[in-house]
Amino acid sequence: MESSALRKSELHPSISDPVLDTMNFLNEVTLRYPEAISFAPGRPYDGFFQTEEVLAHLRRFLDHLADQGASPAQVRTAVYQYGPTAGQIREIIADSLRRDEGIDVPAESIVVTVGAQEAMMLVVRALIRDPRDVLLVPSPCYVGITGVARLLDVTLGPVPESPDGFSLENVAAAIRAQRAAGRRPRAFYLVPDHANPSGTTLSESDRAGLLHLAAKEDLLILEDTPYRLVSPGEPVRTLKALDRRRSVVHLGSYSKTIFPGARVGFAVADQTVVGDDGRTGLLADELSKIKSMVTVNTSSLSQAVVAGALLAAGGRVSELNAKAAGHYGDAMRRVLDRLADRLPAARRAELGARIRTDEAGTTGA
Numbered sequence: 463m464e465s466s467a468l469r470k471s472e473l474h475p476s477i478s479d480p481v482l483d484t485m486n487f488l489n490e491v492t493l494r495y496p497e498a499i500s501f502a503p504g505r506p507y508d509g510f511f512q513t514e515e516v517l518a519h520l521r522r523f524l525d526h527l528a529d530q531g532a533s534p535a536q537v538r539t540a541v542y543q544y545g546p547t548a549g550q551i552r553e554i555i556a557d558s559l560r561r562d563e564g565i566d567v568p569a570e571s572i573v574v575t576v577g578a579q580e581a582m583m584l585v586v587r588a589l590i591r592d593p594r595d596v597l598l599v600p601s602p603c604y605v606g607i608t609g610v611a612r613l614l615d616v617t618l619g620p621v622p623e624s625p626d627g628f629s630l631e632n633v634a635a636a637i638r639a640q641r642a643a644g645r646r647p648r649a650f651y652l653v654p655d656h657a658n659p660s661g662t663t664l665s666e667s668d669r670a671g672l673l674h675l676a677a678k679e680d681l682l683i684l685e686d687t688p689y690r691l692v693s694p695g696e697p698v699r700t701l702k703a704l705d706r707r708r709s710v711v712h713l714g715s716y717s718k719t720i721f722p723g724a725r726v727g728f729a730v731a732d733q734t735v736v737g738d739d740g741r742t743g744l745l746a747d748e749l750s751k752i753k754s755m756v757t758v759n760t761s762s763l764s765q766a767v768v769a770g771a772l773l774a775a776g777g778r779v780s781e782l783n784a785k786a787a788g789h790y791g792d793a794m795r796r797v798l799d800r801l802a803d804r805l806p807a808a809r810r811a812e813l814g815a816r817i818r819t820d821e822a823g824t825t826g827a
Contacts, residue, residue, distance in 0.1 A: 476612040476615075479612050481605055481609050481612060484605045485605075485606075504689065505722070506692070506717075507789060507790070510786055511721060516767055518774075519774065520770055522770035523767070523769045523773065540766070541763055541766050542762070543762065544758060545760075548570075548573050548750040549575075550574075551768065551769040552574060554777070556568065556569040558779060559714075562691070562779050563699075563703055565703050571731060571746045572730055572731075573728060573729045573753060574728050574760045575727045575760060576726070577715055577717055577722075577725045578715035578727035579727070581728065582606060582610045582713060584749040584753055585684060585711055585749065586611065586649075588745065589682065590614065590648055593617065594645050595646050596618070597616055597618055597650075598618075598619045598633070598650040600620075600621050600622075600657065601620035601622050603652075604653060604658045619636055619640050621636045623660055627657075627660065628668055630671045633675060637675075649684050650672075650681055650682070650683055650684065651686065652683070652686070653689070654698075654700070654701055655690035655693070656693055661818065662818075663698065666698050669704055672701070673704060673707075673710070682709060682710070683709055684710075684711050685712050687700060687713065689718060691780050691783050692790060693790060697780075708734070711729060711730065711733070712730035714728045720767075720771045724761075724767055724768050725761070726761075726764050726765060726768045729749060730746075801817055
């Protein structure tokens with residue numbers, strides 16, 4: 463007897479949304495045409511990866527545990543067993559954030575995740591309570607946050623980019639419009655450095671303005687930072703480094719800076735949460751509860767390798783990626799040269815196209 467088939471129309475409607483095919487499509491194209499240069503996924507250049515380094519990073523972390531007083535049995539458990547849900551390398555990540563980014567937060571405010579994608583999922587799930595709550599996002603924005611919202615039935619509020627990129631007035635207008643419609647803007651997600659897909663980078667004055675607006679409007683900022691330490695030029699300070707009111711949840715990833723196969727990211731969630739009984743904790747604690755029912759914990763083995771890489775660099779991810787950033791800068795300049803050859807200024811004017819550049823990257827508009 464043939465088994466009965468499931469009807470797609472009776473599954474969650476997000477499955478039929480084309481946005482959920484995006485990641486699979488990009489990965490499939492890259493694997494099928496390995497020699498092609500794709501501008502679609504944020505895929506690091508393979509040429510700087512050395513297979514033996516993975517083993518060296520792992521050994522370095524195991525030695526670090528032993529140096530910290532762990533017994534052989536404890537070292538074995540650290541890589542073979544389930545680890546703490548919030549992560550076992552939080553102290554190392556916190557130290558790296560202080561050294562590299564000027565972000566000074568306690569290790570307890572960090573949750574180690576399966577890439578930044580899981581961090582987005584956890585934060586959005588925790589913050590959005592009912593249908594009135596809205597997550598503001600730039601338009602256009604990264605497809606990963608769009609997919610998270612679709613899976614969680616979260617309403618997105620688009621914030622259009624101006625011709626020159628980010629506009630503080632557009633954010634303020636979006637907040638007003640959502641409130642006028644009876645909804646509550648809960649948070650604003652953005653990639654402030656070399657945004658995907660627009661390529662824009664927020665100036666420090668715009669960052670200060672956004673933090674001021676967030677405080678005034680009781681809005682959280684979800685800062686996603688995958689590209690800043692692998693791009694040429696001096697990076698602007700992160701929103702979290704400028705944050706004095708705990709208005710920013712900082713989302714980080716080691717996929718671009720160490721290697722994507724590890725699938726290790728993190729969320730810095732140092733916001734205070736007050737329970738009905740008056741007890742206080744951190745938003746990170748609430749994210750850990752959700753994570754325990756999603757992935758249980760991030761791979762202990764992957765965390766060990768990432769921690770070993772961080773230890774090798776003295777926590778300086780920027781130094782670890784200096785060679786890669788130089789490579790990407792050279793590639794960017796070559797692309798600009800070829801675009802100038804193929805699309806000179808007169809031709810761009812005729813087509814109504816322009817090339818926007820900054821220290822981070824290039825966007826054709």
